[in-house]
Amino acid sequence: MLPADAANSAALETAPAQPGREKVDWWAELRGLALMLLAVLAFHSLIVKPFYIPSISMMPNLLVGDRLVVSKYPYGWNWASASFHVLPRSDNRLLPRTPNYGDIVIVVPRNRTDDLIKRVVALPGDRIAVVNGQIVLNGKPVPQQVVPEVQIPADPELDCTDRGPVPYYCYNEFQNYHVRLPSGRQVIEPPTLQETLPNGATYLIIRDDALNPANNFPETVVPAGHVFLMGDNRDHSADSRFPMEQDGLGGPVPLSDVGGRAEFITFSLDGSQTWNPLSFWTALREGRSGTSLRPVHVPQTR
16 A cells, blocks of 8 residues: 555646636737727728617608618718718718719718718709799709698607707697597698609608798709708708708718718607616607618609
8 A cells, every 4th residue: 555645646646737727818808809899880881870860850751769770882982981980071982873863861061070861852963943942953843742741750758848949859840730630649740742853752741831941042053973962851951952050061962971871760769768778668669660761763754
């Protein structure tokens, strides 16, 4: 028999070595995190990006609280395509393409760095004017047909009566159009028209203020590399009809300021949600998820 000391020594020699605690390679971890963030940023800047609607300028087609997907590649890429506008503004464009009539686009005006959303109503080389609220394109009035009033949810959280100065997301402008349906549901039914552009792109617009000075705009020629943008809520949209000093777009917009095309609504919240994630479920608006934002095209007769 081996002495006790010898036996203990032999056991220690034959026992498997206990692995030591491995050191964390913090540089590798940070590098992996940075690559992941860059991949997300590149995806948002080059492919698609989520977008939130904070204003009433594109009603009735876009409501405050809509969340949507914006594709970044339809018109090529430029400074406005980036998710964060931290670099100096540039007019350069990669693989440039021109939008179509009726496209809903994201634009970053020259006097700001936040994204706005408007509709393309005139293309490079077009002559555009607005006469008594109707677009006149290349000397021809763009057809506007009166249709049954669209029904917009009268969400109480978006009615800012009694809240002081009216923020740009408020439905106060539609107080005269509140209607209670037989079911007891309250909706807003503003005067609604169907507008059709030369390529057959058809969509709904709201016109509720015949005295709005923006209803008349002198004819202007859209320069090469520019588009003319307007909101669908015609009397409550600061767009190409207004100077930048009035929060407008200052006339035709350079395509280098257009950062993408709105594709479809992912979901919509009515403003009643709180910090509690469970409240998002009850705040969901029915029937808006998956709604396409591409205009319907109707055949044009010659």
